[in-house]
Amino acid sequence: MATIGIFDSGSGGLSVYRELIKVLPKEQYHYFSDNAHCPYGEKSPLYIRRRGRYITEFLLDKGADIIVVACNTATAAAIAALRADYPDVPFVGMEPAVKPAALGTQSGVIGVLATAGTLKGSKYLNTRGRFEDDVTIVEHVGQGFVEQVETGILDGPEAESIVRASLEPLLRAGADTIVLGCTHYPFLQPLIERLSGPGVRVIDPAPAVARQTVHVLEQRGVPTGQGPFSVQLHASGDPSPLNRIFSLITHE
Ligand code: DGL
Numbered sequence: 001m002a003t004i005g006i007f008d009s010g011s012g013g014l015s016v017y018r019e020l021i022k023v024l025p026k027e028q029y030h031y032f033s034d035n036a037h038c039p040y041g042e043k044s045p046l047y048i049r050r051r052g053r054y055i056t057e058f059l060l061d062k063g064a065d066i067i068v069v070a071c072n073t074a075t076a077a078a079i080a081a082l083r084a085d086y087p088d089v090p091f092v093g094m095e096p097a098v099k100p101a102a103l104g105t106q107s108g109v110i111g112v113l114a115t116a117g118t119l120k121g122s123k124y125l126n127t128r129g130r131f132e133d134d135v136t137i138v139e140h141v142g143q144g145f146v147e148q149v150e151t152g153i154l155d156g157p158e159a160e161s162i163v164r165a166s167l168e169p170l171l172r173a174g175a176d177t178i179v180l181g182c183t184h185y186p187f188l189q190p191l192i193e194r195l196s197g198p199g200v201r202v203i204d205p206a207p208a209v210a211r212q213t214v215h216v217l218e219q220r221g222v223p224t225g226q227g228p229f230s231v232q233l234h235a236s237g238d239p240s241p242l243n244r245i246f247s248l249i250t251h252e
Contacts, residue, residue, distance in 0.1 A: 005059030012184030013070025076121025111170030114181030
């Protein structure tokens with residue numbers, strides 16, 4: 001049985017957790033929400049790296065064999081430093097799904113929704129650079145999305161007006177594919193799809209990250225699949241937002 005540590009600035013990483021348990025249903029999970037420090041989107045890379053180290057220590061203390069950085073912003077700011085500081089620990093990070101979007105678009109325009117930190121990070125800029133000769137890439141920060149997801153209210157007039165404001169510029173630019181570049185955003189995916197209309201495909205990278213986690217565990221020879229399954233939730237702040245989203249995904 002593998003012990004899998006997962007962290008995010010808040011509850012967003014549960015969108016990765018719900019994919020992980022599909023492919024690794026018999027492991028022991030520890031999920032850490034750093035909601036006392038949420039959102040990460042506008043924080044400095046140095047700040048996020050410090051938080052990443054603190055949380056890594058916490059998860060290693062819980063016996064983590066692998067750490068899934070279920071946060072695009074923390075991946076951009078901290079995963080390279082964490083790999084350097086903990087060379088024996090495997091880390092799996094997030095990657096905005098620009099490649100499948102670029103391969104699948106019919107209009108030649110793809111939209112990326114992410115935080116400011118992710119859009120400024122070298123990881124994203126490199127990925128963007130690989131595809132921008134072939135397709136037009138338009139970006140927008142999902143302004144207020146993280147805070148909205150943390151409230152647990154994923155639809156209704158307020159969520160709708162927040163989502164519409166950041167989504168419309170991408171649709172106006174002709175995007176037929178929207179990449180969700182922040183792990184909180186998949187919780188708004190049904191709303192994003194409804195507002196986008198039937199001709200638009202929305203891509204959540206979480207299933208690919210879950211498959212990559214399986215691959216890394218195999219590579220490292222960590223035994224999996226023996227059970228029993230368990231999950232423990234940890235939060236640096238008020239645990240209620242995390243419990244709310246967790247109960248939503250367990251009733252899906
Ligand atoms: N879930 C984080 C991400 O994937 C949210 C960032 C934030 O806290 O602003 O980027």
